Amino acid sequence: MIHEAKMMAEHAASKDAAGPVTIDNFSRRGILGGMGALVLALSLSDKAKADEGQTEEQKAKKFGADGMPNGWRDDPKIFVAIAKDGTVTVTNHRSEMGTGVRTSIAFTVADELEADWSKVKVVQAWGDEKRFGNQDTDGSRSLRHFFQHFRHVGAAAKLMLIQAAAKQWGVPENEVTAENHVLTHAKSGRKLGYGDVAEAAAALPVPARESVSLKKPEAFRYIGKGKVGIIDNFDITTGKAQYALDVKLDGMLYAVVARPAVYGGKVVSFDDSAAKKVPGVVKIVKIDGGEIPSEFMPLGGIAVIAKNTWAAMKGREALKITWDDGPNAGYDTDAFRKELEAAARKPGKVVRVSGDVDAAMKTAKTKIEAEYFVPHLVQAPMENPAAVARVKDGACEAWACTQGPQAAHDRLMKRLNLPADKVRVNVTLLGGGFGRKSKPDYVVEAALCSQAVDGAPVKLVWTREDDIQHSYFHTISVERLEAGLDDKGMPVAWLHRSVAPTIGSIFAPDPKHELPFELGMGLVNNPFDLKNVRLENPEAAAHTRIGWFRSVSNIPHAFAIQSFVAELAHAAGRDPKDYLLDLIGPARKIDPTEIGDVWNYGEDPKRYPVDTGRLRGVIEAVAKGAGWGRKLEKGRGLGIAGHYSFVTYTAVAAEVEVDAKGQVKVHAVDIAVDCGPQVNPERIRSQMEGAVVMGMGLALTSKITFKNGRTEQSNYDTYEITRIDAAPKIVRVHLVPTGSYDGPLGGVGEPGVPPVAPAIANAVFAATGRRVRELPIRDQLSS
Numbered sequence: 193m194i195h196e197a198k199m200m201a202e203h204a205a206s207k208d209a210a211g212p213v214t215i216d217n218f219s220r221r222g223i224l225g226g227m228g229a230l231v232l233a234l235s236l237s238d239k240a241k242a243d244e245g246q247t248e249e250q251k252a253k254k255f256g257a258d259g260m261p262n263g264w265r266d267d268p269k270i271f272v273a274i275a276k277d278g279t280v281t282v283t284n285h286r287s288e289m290g291t292g293v294r295t296s297i298a299f300t301v302a303d304e305l306e307a308d309w310s311k312v313k314v315v316q317a318w319g320d321e322k323r324f325g326n327q328d329t330d331g332s333r334s335l336r337h338f339f340q341h342f343r344h345v346g347a348a349a350k351l352m353l354i355q356a357a358a359k360q361w362g363v364p365e366n367e368v369t370a371e372n373h374v375l376t377h378a379k380s381g382r383k384l385g386y387g388d389v390a391e392a393a394a395a396l397p398v399p400a401r402e403s404v405s406l407k408k409p410e411a412f413r414y415i416g417k418g419k420v421g422i423i424d425n426f427d428i429t430t431g432k433a434q435y436a437l438d439v440k441l442d443g444m445l446y447a448v449v450a451r452p453a454v455y456g457g458k459v460v461s462f463d464d465s466a467a468k469k470v471p472g473v474v475k476i477v478k479i480d481g482g483e484i485p486s487e488f489m490p491l492g493g494i495a496v497i498a499k500n501t502w503a504a505m506k507g508r509e510a511l512k513i514t515w516d517d518g519p520n521a522g523y524d525t526d527a528f529r530k531e532l533e534a535a536a537r538k539p540g541k542v543v544r545v546s547g548d549v550d551a552a553m554k555t556a557k558t559k560i561e562a563e564y565f566v567p568h569l570v571q572a573p574m575e576n577p578a579a580v581a582r583v584k585d586g587a588c589e590a591w592a593c594t595q596g597p598q599a600a601h602d603r604l605m606k607r608l609n610l611p612a613d614k615v616r617v618n619v620t621l622l623g624g625g626f627g628r629k630s631k632p633d634y635v636v637e638a639a640l641c642s643q644a645v646d647g648a649p650v651k652l653v654w655t656r657e658d659d660i661q662h663s664y665f666h667t668i669s670v671e672r673l674e675a676g677l678d679d680k681g682m683p684v685a686w687l688h689r690s691v692a693p694t695i696g697s698i699f700a701p702d703p704k705h706e707l708p709f710e711l712g713m714g715l716v717n718n719p720f721d722l723k724n725v726r727l728e729n730p731e732a733a734a735h736t737r738i739g740w741f742r743s744v745s746n747i748p749h750a751f752a753i754q755s756f757v758a759e760l761a762h763a764a765g766r767d768p769k770d771y772l773l774d775l776i777g778p779a780r781k782i783d784p785t786e787i788g789d790v791w792n793y794g795e796d797p798k799r800y801p802v803d804t805g806r807l808r809g810v811i812e813a814v815a816k817g818a819g820w821g822r823k824l825e826k827g828r829g830l831g832i833a834g835h836y837s838f839v840t841y842t843a844v845a846a847e848v849e850v851d852a853k854g855q856v857k858v859h860a861v862d863i864a865v866d867c868g869p870q871v872n873p874e875r876i877r878s879q880m881e882g883a884v885v886m887g888m889g890l891a892l893t894s895k896i897t898f899k900n901g902r903t904e905q906s907n908y909d910t911y912e913i914t915r916i917d918a919a920p921k922i923v924r925v926h927l928v929p930t931g932s933y934d935g936p937l938g939g940v941g942e943p944g945v946p947p948v949a950p951a952i953a954n955a956v957f958a959a960t961g962r963r964v965r966e967l968p969i970r971d972q973l974s975s
Contacts, residue, residue, distance in 0.1 A: 255796040257337035262321035266341035268349050270323060272301060278373060278387035280307045285317040285324035286334045287595045289622035291941050292875035293334045295423045297342055299414035304346030304407055308373035314423055319597025319617035329595045330630050330740060332838040332939020335871050339937055347404045356393035357384050409933050418873035436578040436593035436620045441649040445474055446501045447641040448653055450508050451493040451662050454901030455736045456484045456518035462494055463512040470510055472503025477644040479637060485698050488603050488631045491662060495641050501653055523735035523901040525668060532691045532732060536563060536672035540689055540730030541705055544716045544788035547724030552685035556676025560763055564752035565966040568896035569666035569741055572911060575623025577654040581638035584647030587614040592635045593622040600632035607636050627740030631664050660911050661903040664739025665896055667692045671752030681764020685724045690715050697734035704731035708791045714749030714835060716788035719802045721777025746837040746946040754833035754950035768954060769815050769832050779805030793839050799936050800839045806866045806930060807834055810843035813864035813926040818845035829958025833947035838939030840867040844951040850959045854973030858888055858952060860922035867938035868931045877925045880944045884923050887948025889914040893968050
């Protein structure tokens with residue numbers, strides 16, 4: 193029963209793959225030397241028992257991990273191996289891009305297993321969802337979907353170790369305890385290490401799922417304690433960690449691609465005579481791009497393959513290419529903004545309605561309206577997209593910094609016309625992802641280059657300019673809000689029109705409306721206590737590749753709604769925090785489907801209602817942390833915002849200063865998060881801190897624009913992210929835990945971003961009296 197774990201270990205110890213997939217400070221040889229012990233299995237047939245007690249409708253529609261492609265596995269035969277020396281190897285099937293998922297999954301298994309953390313290591317799974325369950329690492333789902341399953345993995349392993357020790361000693365298993373890697377029979381004083389009985393445990397039948405007992409939270413040693421450091425932190429900080437750019441194979445060549453500057457453009461002709469003369473250039477290859485909608489396939493262009501990256505880049509510079517810019521040659525974001533604004537001022541597709549907004553508007557004492565604009569954004573991770581591929585003897589193996597290894601696997605199959613078992617995608621560390629690396633176009637490019645040089649391995653590299661100019665961009669949007677207020681300044685009518693090109697445009701020809709998952713990101717699931725509401729989604733076409741970006745459509749929706757609330761508070765002469773809490777209303781639990789959200793982040797609406805009490809809680813937490821209501825010196829202001837996203841509740845209070853030149857300085861940020869039970873508090877804090885810095889960039893400096901179909905920004909000098917000198921000196925993270933560890937978890941990686949920009953914009957108004965309705969703020973206050 194050890195063959196699958198041995199396969200993992202052998203793969204980790206292989207010459208080509210050792211670096212990218214092994215995460216440990218142990219000897220790799222030691223894994224194989226100590227193997228032959230334990231790999232446990234937990235039957236997936238027991239999964240059906242989880243459906244007991246559900247309604248027929250609930251059984252028909254799957255939620256959470258059940259609803260994801262290829263679902264979940266909790267089979268220790270796949271995920272856990274114990275060597276004769278006691279080393280526990282946990283296989284991590286999700287992509288690590290700074291969230292700490294490798295650590296969190298490993299210590300969840302280790303806690304239930306009662307393992308000594310110093311004897312635990314991690315290996316990275318390759319892309320194979322039939323074996324590992326869903327591996328698409330986005331949507332803040334890794335622990336949300338797999339925490340309970342990995343608890344069962346560890347608990348089942350522990351039980352079988354106990355059973356093996358009891359059998360060896362000839363005593364009842366209830367007299368054997370497991371603690372910190374040691375099995376003990378108290379009556380006789382006998383002890384065994386995990387490695388001593390691992391092989392015998394593997395020969396035992398797997399316990400039924402319902403017979404496996406999970407720990408009580410008070411017995412946790414790692415879960416929820418916030419005291420376990422990142423398992424690969426030493427390798428990362430000392431430069432030993434392996435990212436895609438670090439992968440090196442024997443005989444490897446290097447490639448870059450000259451891509452069309454305009455989405456949908458194609459090569460008409462090219463002259464590569466000068467490029468071939470560049471020392472080190474090996475081959476120049478035309479890559480055919482996919483038709484619009486391009487999905488995850490390459491844009492096309494001319495690839496230059498060389499003996500080193502510099503030669504490839506110089507060869508690309510020497511190419512002379514004639515392009516047909518295609519249907520998006522005239523894309524101009526300034527002109528397109530006017531189109532979006534015009535659409536926002538007319539009725540659109542109704543996506544939620546209650547009461548009679550028009551009638552209520554007519555009887556309102558005051559009417560307030562405002563339009564908010566968010567530009568295109570680009571993920572711009574510190575590590576650019578990169579992949580190594582080797583296509584040889586009818587098979588393809590790739591190494592890539594990918595959030596979606598199964599997606600990469602499937603696109604390689606399609607483009608290379610290979611069967612599934614002839615394609616393998618190995619996952620390296622990711623130096624940031626933010627949604628960009630869920631699209632594997634760069635992996636396919638690497639494979640096509642390898643195929644063109646008779647199977648030699650090729651490292652395909654995107655430069656910073658490539659990444660910023662040819663990405664899958666966050667959508668551009670205009671949000672129009674109108675409210676009719678009563679004599680107390682509270683809304684009696686609420687109209688919101690959201691106009692933005694949809695991510696669906698990369699999958700289907702010419703869709704004009706946001707998809708349910710985009711509408712469910714802060715628009716239709718707005719939890720305000722309002723009687724007359726109409727939400728509309730006018731048409732908007734896409735003229736570039738639109739893709740996922742950290743927190744996705746929550747960004748424009750939260751910016752508009754939370755800014756508008758502050759505007760209404762000012763019009764009513766009210767405190768913004770108190771006004772926001774009054775709009776949210778009393779604590780109550782709302783079925784998302786009753787307010788038009790048929791998606792709810794893929795979760796069961798009964799298990800994950802929108803809980804306004806929890807939203808109120810995080811708002812009150814940041815208000816208290818920031819000292820809301822205190823007097824500030826001239827030129828400074830406090831702003832506040834709250835938001836529900838990824839079934840988690842977050843709020844931000846920002847203190848900013850605006851100087852005489854109109855430059856904004858963020859001095860302090862309080863951010864509160866209620867994600868339910870907290871598995872890894874240290875990582876929750878770091879994700880919230882990172883969200884603050886990223887959210888500041890969106891608020892103050894980041895912007896992508898197009899002229900003549902071309903991206904005008906090219907590097908960090910023109911696409912500005914938050915620099916270290918601009919980061920706030922104080923970021924206070926307030927963890928607001930709710931629920932038990934047997935209850936539902938919320939997301940963590942994405943929810944911190946949406947409330948940051950509106951909190952800063954509201955603080956700017958408090959400091960200056962000038963309302964910001966467009967991002968980024970940049971130089972808007974200098975005039």
